[in-house]
Amino acid sequence: MSTDELIAAHAEVKAEIARTDSKTGLLLAFVGAVMAGAWTTAKDLPLTLPAYLVGGAGLALLLVAAGLALQAVRPNLGGGRGFILWATLTPQQLVATTETRDLAADIVGLARIAVAKFVLLRRAVDLVLAAGAFLLVAALIVLGGAL
Template identity: 35%
Template sequence: MQANTNSPARTTDLLEKQQEKAQAAAAAEVARNDTKAGAMLSASSLMAAVLVGVVPSADLSGAVAVLVGLGVLLNLAAIVVTLLVIRSRFGRPESMSGSFLHWADLTPEQLVEDLARDRRAEQTIALSRIARGKHRLVRLAVDLTVAAAAALAVALVAALA
């Protein structure tokens, strides 16, 4: 006789593994976006430091000054957007059952009761939404940084011409 490969126990085990994989993947995406944001913050900060060191002593013509100003504004926007990426996204403790924010206000008995509930699906959805929002902000920060670099490159070429 052939074993039933779609038994309820096998289906439950498969679902358990899929839930664990999905939650781990969502958490990894949040971490990846935070890492990218850290790199973006370093790049934008470096650009800002160079600008602070060079621009005050430079004698800039009208068009070059406008381009440098545009580059500075775009770079500052990229820094602000990047900071929004790394800002906490967990929400209010009372709305985050199954999280450390919620657990901080529980008694030991309430914590045991809370841990008994499987919230992986809810947590995976919440993490996925956080990751998606962070991803969008990282993309915007990259776009702003590229635009700032382009404006500053054009300003440099114009100043040297």
């Protein structure tokens, strides 16, 4: 692989991490809005026990999804790499470190971070979809008086 290809791959992986973080931020905002809306709606309705149970399960899933999303964007300050390492170096040490930098190793490390973030985001989205189903069933129970 040429140096230009390595630089392009490095930029692509960094951009993927940024996209995943942006998507995660949107998901967190959506989950917060759904939880607030569900709570506001539910507190003013006469709910039956089945509606409480199903709706509570939906809200619990949303809470777990929010936790996964937060984990996906949680900064990793360990490892002594990247800007955290740079903050501990003198200017001369920084130059020496960047001259011996292995771009391929950086790409592999960043790609692993991107995949880990993507997996957490995907699980969070799956939980939000499941929570939506629970909340929909709870709404149908309330509206239809079922169960």
